[in-house]
Amino acid sequence: xxxxxxxxxxxxxxxxxxxxxxxxxxxxxxxxxxxxxxxxxxxxxxxxxxxxxxxxxxxxxxxxxxxxxxxxxxxxxxxxxxxxxxxxxxxxxxxxxxxxxxxxxxxxxxxxxxxxxxxxxxxxxxxxxxxxxxxxxxxxxxxxxxxxxxxxxxxxxxxxxxxxxxxxxxxxxxxxxxxxxxxxxxxxxxxxxxxxxxxxxxxxxxxxxxxxxxxxxxxxxxxxxxxxxxxxxxxxxxxxxxxxxxxxxxxxxxxxxxxxxxxxxxxxxxxxxxx
Amino acid sequence: xxxxxxxxxxxxxxxxxxxxxxxxxxxxxxxxxxxxxxxxxxxxxxxxxxxxxxxxxxxxxxxxxxxxxxxxxxxxxxxxxxxxxxxxxxxxxxxxxxxxxxxxxxxxxxxxxxxxxxxxxxxxxxxxxxxxxxxxxxxxxxxxxxxxxxxxxxxxxxxxxxxxxxxxxxxxxxxxxxxxxxxxxxxxxxxxxxxxxxxxxxxxxxxxxxxxxxxxxxxxxxxxxxxxxxxxxxxxxxxxxxxxxxxxxxxxxxxxxxxxxxxxxxxxxxxxxxxxxxxxxxxxxxxxxxxx
Numbered sequence: 128x129x130x131x132x133x134x135x136x137x138x139x140x141x142x143x144x145x146x147x148x149x150x151x152x153x154x155x156x157x158x159x160x161x162x163x164x165x166x167x168x169x170x171x172x173x174x175x176x177x178x179x180x181x182x183x184x185x186x187x188x189x190x191x192x193x194x195x196x197x198x199x200x201x202x203x204x205x206x207x208x209x210x211x212x213x214x215x216x217x218x219x220x221x222x223x224x225x226x227x228x229x230x231x232x233x234x235x236x237x238x239x240x241x242x243x244x245x246x247x248x249x250x251x252x253x254x255x256x257x258x259x260x261x262x263x264x265x266x267x268x269x270x271x272x273x274x275x276x277x278x279x280x281x282x283x284x285x286x287x288x289x290x291x292x293x294x295x296x297x298x299x300x301x302x303x304x305x306x307x308x309x310x311x312x313x314x315x316x317x318x319x320x321x322x323x324x325x326x327x328x329x330x331x332x333x334x335x336x337x338x339x340x341x342x343x344x345x346x347x348x349x350x351x352x353x354x355x356x357x358x359x360x361x362x363x364x365x366x367x368x369x370x371x372x373x374x375x376x377x378x379x380x381x382x383x384x385x386x387x388x389x390x391x392x393x394x395x396x397x398x399x400x401x402x
Numbered sequence: 403x404x405x406x407x408x409x410x411x412x413x414x415x416x417x418x419x420x421x422x423x424x425x426x427x428x429x430x431x432x433x434x435x436x437x438x439x440x441x442x443x444x445x446x447x448x449x450x451x452x453x454x455x456x457x458x459x460x461x462x463x464x465x466x467x468x469x470x471x472x473x474x475x476x477x478x479x480x481x482x483x484x485x486x487x488x489x490x491x492x493x494x495x496x497x498x499x500x501x502x503x504x505x506x507x508x509x510x511x512x513x514x515x516x517x518x519x520x521x522x523x524x525x526x527x528x529x530x531x532x533x534x535x536x537x538x539x540x541x542x543x544x545x546x547x548x549x550x551x552x553x554x555x556x557x558x559x560x561x562x563x564x565x566x567x568x569x570x571x572x573x574x575x576x577x578x579x580x581x582x583x584x585x586x587x588x589x590x591x592x593x594x595x596x597x598x599x600x601x602x603x604x605x606x607x608x609x610x611x612x613x614x615x616x617x618x619x620x621x622x623x624x625x626x627x628x629x630x631x632x633x634x635x636x637x638x639x640x641x642x643x644x645x646x647x648x649x650x651x652x653x654x655x656x657x658x659x660x661x662x663x664x665x666x667x668x669x670x671x672x673x674x675x676x677x678x679x680x681x682x683x684x685x686x687x688x689x690x691x692x693x694x
Contacts, residue, residue: 308621
């Protein structure tokens with residue numbers, strides 16, 4: 128190899144390495160002294176981040192640090208006190224219910240299909256059979272004769288975990304299902320394919336896709352609130368003991384009309400004023 | 403030699419040495435980081451079961467990446483199968499057949515293709531190719547679609563390096579062949595191509611390197627399913643795609659397993675690079691033979 132070539136190649140490696148390493152170093156620097164640490168469910172995380180952002184604008188000088196880790200880690204962090212507030216996107220079991228907790232909102236999951244698909248209603252069992260690979264043709268659930276193109280979220284996603292526990296029961300989502308790594312991508316691909324089916328957060332359903340009725344119940348905010356729509360999960364904030372001071376102020380902000388409005392606009396369902 | 407020359411000489415030498423040393427350090431640091439992050443995986447699953455396991459359900463404790471290894475190999479070879487004949491034909495056109503003026507337009511155009519970001523290739527694939535492949539059966543997200551997109555991405559590499567190799571063949575070879583009464587095609591196929599062989603092989607191996615590492619465009623068109631692909635129309639997942647799709651929310655062993663996927667990918671690329679170096683060395687030897 129010519130020396131010029133070696134130098135060129137080395138420079139390239141340096142540049143590449145610099146691009147890879149610099150964000151790591153920079154993100155390390157921004158972690159200053161945090162006043163409130165929130166950790167847990169990755170489903171709740173984006174909403175908590177928006178709340179924290181707004182809260183920090185209203186209260187300059189206060190830092191709220193939101194981290195992921197999953198519901199289990201959130202519950203554990205609240206128990207041990209490593210985080211001031213834990214986030215969970217599932218109901219607590221009897222053991223965990225000893226913790227102090229509050230439901231900040233409900234999240235609905237919508238099963239979506241292409242608007243041109245004649246199907247309007249599916250039962251929970253039908254959805255489960257489609258995702259487990261038992262049902263592979265729309266004809267078997269009352270639609271046209273065409274193969275079903277199944278889209279799911281990646282392993283580790285909170286939305287997928289919720290779908291698995293609410294719909295799949297003990298069966299697994301089939302390996303052949305196509306995987307996308309965001310609600311938006313699933314919605315886009317279902318909107319592009321008349322034989323597709325997917326699931327996304329209820330708040331993100333728009334005109335490009337059709338949310339199916341589940342066991343005859345329309346997927347709507349009202350039905351999530353009154354409990355008749357089954358694909359819902361609670362979003363919880365929890366703490367080791369009744370919060371005080373800054374932590375309490377932030378939770379109060381979350382539960383205030385302003386906080387609920389933020390959560391509603393972001394697509395969650397709260398008992399607040401409907402947007 | 404003037405003293406100032408001596409100083410600049412030494413300064414240049416030191417600078418180059420520092421640059422070289424730091425870049426190697428960074429490379430070593432990256433490898434150590436990936437390996438340290440990935441190793442804990444193998445407390446939960448053996449190396450053999452990781453590489454040859456068929457089931458990837460990380461939140462369920464199953465870590466088999468064979469379907470992704472096969473997916474990566476399938477799209478890479480699919481892309482090369484399509485790109486090699488096209489690329490070499492295009493290189494021959496550029497190097498020998500096309501008039502000077504056509505070459506002046508074509509060559510920069512080919513080089514421009516290298517600069518297009520991969521997400522744009524992915525987007526075009528998603529909008530144009532996925533619905534087209536859907537007509538053939540399946541749902542459009544498939545190894546075939548991914549291979550087609552990847553073909554477009556590796557073509558410029560193959561074309562430009564093969565073109566260089568063909569043009570580096572001494573003019574006397576071509577003139578000699580033609581003077582002996584060989585037709586133009588005979589000259590190309592029996593003189594130009596064999597003489598430029600090592601350069602062409604290098605272009606293919608470099609293209610392969612790009613294909614294995616491609617991530618964004620692949621995620622967009624391959625479907626990312628974890629099933630073992632059985633036909634070119636089946637969706638699949640690549641090793642790079644596995645990391646990119648799941649790293650968002652992965653934690654614990656799941657996260658380690660994604661880094662372990664990175665180790666496998668690293669090994670893949672080390673093997674490919676050693677092939678490149680061997681091929682290039684061979685090329686140099688061959689050139690030396692020609693001279694003697």
